[in-house]
Amino acid sequence: MLYRIIQEMVNNTLKHCGAKHIELQISIEPGMLNTVRMQMMGKVFDFRQKIESKSIGLQSIQSRINLS
Numbered sequence: 309m310l311y312r313i314i315q316e317m318v319n320n321t322l323k324h325c326g327a328k329h330i331e332l333q334i335s336i337e338p339g340m341l342n343t344v345r346m347q348m349m350g351k352v353f354d355f356r357q358k359i360e361s362k363s364i365g366l367q368s369i370q371s372r373i374n375l376s
Contacts, residue, residue: 310341313372320365321348 314332321327327348335342 309372309375310344313369314344314346316365316369316372317346321346324365 318330318332321330325348329349331347333343333345335344
């Protein structure tokens with residue numbers, strides 16, 4: 309499931325932000341995923357606005373997270 313979430317995040321970033329550089333950090337503790345952090349250089353992306361507008365891509369990511 310983690311692979312699909314990250315795949316969706318990277319695809320959306322490339323498609324909508326035109327990113328040339330993406331940095332992905334994954335922190336894992338014994339038996340538990342701690343954090344996933346993604347940074348990119350590209351167009352400005354207002355995450356709160358997209359959440360409020362019910363963006364299909366973000367809804368897909370959220371539903372995958374909820375299934376995990």
